[in-house]
Amino acid sequence: MVQKRCVQRILIGLGAVGIAVGPLAVAASAQDPPDPAPVDLVAVREAWAFYTDQLFGADLDGDGVPDVVDSDGDGVPDIPQGEPGERDITPANPLFMTQITADLEAIGLDTVVEADKGSKLIGDCGGLALSYDGDGKLIDVAVGVPSNEGGGPNGAVVDIYGSGFGKRAFTSGNPFEVDATVVYIGTLPRDGDGPREHNWTIKTSGISLDKGGDPNANGKNRNAGEVDLDSVPSLLLPSGIFPITANLTSQNNLSCTAEGWIIFKGSNPLVSLPSAAAALFGVTGLVGLLFNARPAITWKA
Amino acid sequence: MAMISNLQRHPVRGGLYGLLLGLGVAIYLVLFAITPFSLTTMAIIVVVGIALGAAWGAFAPPKRSGDEPLPGRAAGVGASVPLDDAGPGVEVGGGE
Numbered sequence A: 001m002v003q004k005r006c007v008q009r010i011l012i013g014l015g016a017v018g019i020a021v022g023p024l025a026v027a028a029s030a031q032d033p034p035d036p037a038p039v040d041l042v043a044v045r046e047a048w049a050f051y052t053d054q055l056f057g058a059d060l061d062g063d064g065v066p067d068v069v070d071s072d073g074d075g076v077p078d079i080p081q082g083e084p085g086e087r088d089i090t091p092a093n094p095l096f097m098t099q100i101t102a103d104l105e106a107i108g109l110d111t112v113v114e115a116d117k118g119s120k121l122i123g124d125c126g127g128l129a130l131s132y133d134g135d136g137k138l139i140d141v142a143v144g145v146p147s148n149e150g151g152g153p154n155g156a157v158v159d160i161y162g163s164g165f166g167k168r169a170f171t172s173g174n175p176f177e178v179d180a181t182v183v184y185i186g187t188l189p190r191d192g193d194g195p196r197e198h199n200w201t202i203k204t205s206g207i208s209l210d211k212g213g214d215p216n217a218n219g220k221n222r223n224a225g226e227v228d229l230d231s232v233p234s235l236l237l238p239s240g241i242f243p244i245t246a247n248l249t250s251q252n253n254l255s256c257t258a259e260g261w262i263i264f265k266g267s268n269p270l271v272s273l274p275s276a277a278a279a280l281f282g283v284t285g286l287v288g289l290l291f292n293a294r295p296a297i298t299w300k301a
Numbered sequence B: 001m002a003m004i005s006n007l008q009r010h011p012v013r014g015g016l017y018g019l020l021l022g023l024g025v026a027i028y029l030v031l032f033a034i035t036p037f038s039l040t041t042m043a044i045i046v047v048v049g050i051a052l053g054a055a056w057g058a059f060a061p062p063k064r065s066g067d068e069p070l071p072g073r074a075a076g077v078g079a080s081v082p083l084d085d086a087g088p089g090v091e092v093g094g095g096e
Helices: A004-031 A041-057 A094-107 A273-291 B009-031 B039-059
Strands: A120-124 A126-132 A136-143 A156-159 A175-178 A181-188 A200-206 A207-214 A222-228 A240-249 A256-264 A296-300 B004-008
Touching: A004 A296, A041 A094, A041 A126, A041 A136, A041 A222, A126 A175, A136 A175, A181 B004, A240 B009, A273 B009, A273 B039, B009 B039
Parallel strands: A175 A256
Antiparallel strands: A120 A256, A126 A136, A126 A181, A136 A156, A181 A222, A200 A207, A200 A240, A240 A256, A296 B004
């Protein structure tokens, strides 16, 4: 009787382990294969130079101040002006571009950025994103090389700042770091008419985060701006690594699909509403299992 | 009078508590960037929580509750409480 019960428990334990490990193994093996196309460093440098010039040099409203750096027109740059980063210069400073370009050249012109899984840039779209922490310190920079500009069939997003320098950016192994502020510019395509009557969506793991669209009657082919998480209450700030998929379709058949991974580092994971919910669920579940779900022996006459 | 023991299992209750524990663990794993956010991964963790909770509710070492008989009076089907395992609430000897 005792042996039978032992065997029964061992089988149940093995079943539980199977339930736990089996789907995880299947999920791990089902991940996207690596992008087969390494990208030429020359294309990365060229894209970096192009987007930096567009981002920090464009003055479409003619007020004498670059548009992105002063998007609200108050004469005060939007770029965070806190403590300088590790290169002791701010991105708005031309020296920053010189330094990054020198770093890229130091790798070697014949170097290719190796393929990695997780980030894609399908369509003739490209761009540049700079991320800052709450003190205004630059923490991450990624440049997107369009497929028609040397980025390969799936485009290429390359990390050109910090610990992941020279690697593919927005991958699961090297996610783009987001803290307080992200400044970005994107093009579709670099030259020529932009998408008209377009619709776009942003999703994470199939869940819609945002969507929109625009007639874009002027055929604008680029967009720049700033995402400011500093204005979001800290309790609502996300934390962790998230897959992001952005998609844009248009009437004139211009489209862009961007996939990648983002890590949110700006909030304390213990001080947030999701954390409170996790604590409530976890403690209730654990206490319930220990004190209210165990089998019980009762006696009666 | 013979005392009959009855073993009550709680697989459904265990499964529900396992679901809650699995949800909590899944959210913390994402918050601390131990695993990337993915509905599939979270669903797997919750299902594992339900399975382990149900197994716990059904096959964990039972606790004793109710009107447990004194060791000397234990009798009948399933009444097999050993003398040296009197359980809570049963005074053996004079106490303090």
